Amino acid sequence: MSTILALKNVTKQFGGLTAVGDMCFDVKKDSISGLIGPNGAGKTTIFNLITGIYNVTEGEILFEGNRVDGLQPYQIADTGITRTFQNIRLFKKLTTYENILTACHYNTDYSILDAVIRNKKFRTGEKKLHQQVQELLEIMELTDRKDAVASNLPYGLQRRLEIARALALKPKLLLLDEPAAGMNPDETIRLMNLIKEVRDRFNLTVLVIEHHMDLIMGICDKIVVLNFGKKLAEGTTQEIQSNSKVIEAYLGEEDVIC
Numbered sequence: 001m002s003t004i005l006a007l008k009n010v011t012k013q014f015g016g017l018t019a020v021g022d023m024c025f026d027v028k029k030d031s032i033s034g035l036i037g038p039n040g041a042g043k044t045t046i047f048n049l050i051t052g053i054y055n056v057t058e059g060e061i062l063f064e065g066n067r068v069d070g071l072q073p074y075q076i077a078d079t080g081i082t083r084t085f086q087n088i089r090l091f092k093k094l095t096t097y098e099n100i101l102t103a104c105h106y107n108t109d110y111s112i113l114d115a116v117i118r119n120k121k122f123r124t125g126e127k128k129l130h131q132q133v134q135e136l137l138e139i140m141e142l143t144d145r146k147d148a149v150a151s152n153l154p155y156g157l158q159r160r161l162e163i164a165r166a167l168a169l170k171p172k173l174l175l176l177d178e179p180a181a182g183m184n185p186d187e188t189i190r191l192m193n194l195i196k197e198v199r200d201r202f203n204l205t206v207l208v209i210e211h212h213m214d215l216i217m218g219i220c221d222k223i224v225v226l227n228f229g230k231k232l233a234e235g236t237t238q239e240i241q242s243n244s245k246v247i248e249a250y251l252g253e254e255d256v257i258c
């Protein structure tokens, strides 16, 4: 499997605080990788560095072999990297359908003029968009909630809607920041299956931050463990579960590793 994303000696400092220090890891194409670690370990900072929200202090980030550190967030999004957020970001007053549709519009190939004169190109483009929305609704099991206003959806469904919106941008690499936060065990298992399904269906690579260890252990091909901004360990689920440094760092948090 080829490498799609590589962090090479990445450091991020905020004043005197090193949030991420000398971080190195690769993400293989078509894999599901997990980023875990205690609160404040630097996980979200890594997502913010990959997506260009923060600039790296030192080091390089390569996506498909090209440097992306130093690019603007919109330029990085254009390369095919999309993310979801720890705190859900939806158009709260729009319906589920409209939320996905607005994201799908990013992929339209008709011009404003085509839209104004409503020519064939516009009509064909719009038809394709609506098909795409239907497909995403089905995949994310949101069809029966398509007319619900986003803010009225239960929390777990809002999270799924956020993933549907991210998928609408047709990413190559999907970054999920705590997608199971606030979900009950049943919802978490459903989400786990959905993530695997979308990875296969859309030929995606997924990098996921999550505190739910059952989700991480259930879907990840590889896990990177962070502690105080440093890489503590890296390996398969089995390797991580039996790694003495990881067990030691999590001592006292007996719920974390299962």
Ligand SMILES: Nc1ncnc2c1ncn2[C@@H]1O[C@H](COP(=O)(O)OP(=O)(O)OP(=O)(O)O)[C@@H](O)[C@H]1O
Binding pocket: 014, 017, 018, 019, 037, 038, 039, 040, 041, 042, 043, 044, 045, 046
């Ligand atoms: N914009 C910022 N300015 C200053 N410090 C920051 C900033 N963003 C993050 N930090 C600090 O960097 C460190 C890593 O934070 P980060 O949010 O990346 O951790 P995390 O592993 O995602 O934690 P959590 O699991 O709680 O989300 C923390 O000490 C945090 O306070």
